[in-house]
Amino acid sequence: MAEKSFSTHVNQIYLPGDSVALSKTDEISSAKIVIGPGIRKYGKQILVTKPGVLRTKASPATYWIDCHHKRYVPARGDDVIGVVTNKVGESYKVNIGSSEEASLSSIAFPGATKKNKPNIQIGDLVFAKLLIASIDMEPELVCVNSLGENVGLGVLSTSGFLFTVPLHHIRKLLNPECTLLKSLGKALSFEIAVGMNGKIWIKAKSVKQTIALARAISISEHMNKEEMNKLCRKFVDRQAGF
């Protein structure tokens, strides 16, 4: 079998059960190699567990699979949008689209104390960060950072619009190289919260603008860079009235 150079392995499709070959430099170096989502180590073998494109990054040498899925699995540190479903004692139960509902303490808000708690109703939307997210425990959300400061998390206004997109599209939108949200922002001014669990909340000045923005973001899922630029130009023209 011909020896393939490492450059032919990255940015290629891998299916579950395939083994990943590390680059020659990573194989011989004793530096840390990070195995990311979609790949698992079985003894000496490194096997792929999810279908997708293999990506790599240097320092620390990281390997992961870019996969397409809709179901969110909680990961620590993710910012997610959830719907409050219940109040249990001192905390709220929040539906973030995972297998288990997350809990959000009523004093995990900026400036909240036992006597001064925020007024949250069932059905409210919250933009929160996952503090605890493991396969064995119930996920826990907070709306403050570790110093208790306000970092843009909290309850989202009910006059916005919540919709769902697949998880790979969320990652594409949040990528600094993606200019879609910035270009749409040149046409209209809007407020947006992007949750890593596939939920996006948008609020613009009117209902028509909100729906137009939501549609533009939804249909850009299968577009590459040129098509997205074309979409933004068309969007700007339409908003200007042409």
Added chain:
Amino acid sequence: METEEKSIRALKCEQSVLSRADGSVMFSQGNTVVMASVYGPLEAKIQKELSDRMYIELNYKPKIGMPGVAERGKEKLIKTTCNHIILTNLHPRTAVCITVQEMQDGGTLLAASINAVCLALLDSGLPLQCLVAAVTCLVDKKDRIVLDPCINTVKEGYKAMCTFAFDSQKYNMILSHCEGQVPYQLFQKAMELCQKASHVIFDFYRQAVLRKFSKELL
């Protein structure tokens, strides 16, 4: 010397056909059409919850009528292959719900169902250990081995019908389901034919995933 053999029938699939399911596929093998959907990881019911693994719930729905004993039998077989390929220890106390709907019976429903479930699992993004491909072989009344028989061949009568499922790493047999009586040599020959044919199915899976990601590959 060579028994009558041909390659398996044409494979076609359409992925993500259902908008609400986490993974879904409409799969056809010749005239046999099957739709499979996957929802998971979901919250498991307390009675069904397993403390260290994911619980797999599988429903097979026939085209006409209520699911009966034959359908329960198919469910058990497909569930066995799923238990082997899904990494259930990564999602304890959750459940995955897989539904298989028979759309058209052109023979080899069990094999087509297993292949459809594998494609649906690929579409859903659940962590898998490897892939599975199932092939059916028929030994007719003249002792000829027919690979991937169509419904007409099955209706003519047979001595034995065997379905084998193989994994994608070492092409080992995960499942074997046989009906009828057949000498051991013919059984072994049938298994070897099916193992060779499973390569075609694994290539098809790769093509299907390649198409899905075609816009992201440079």
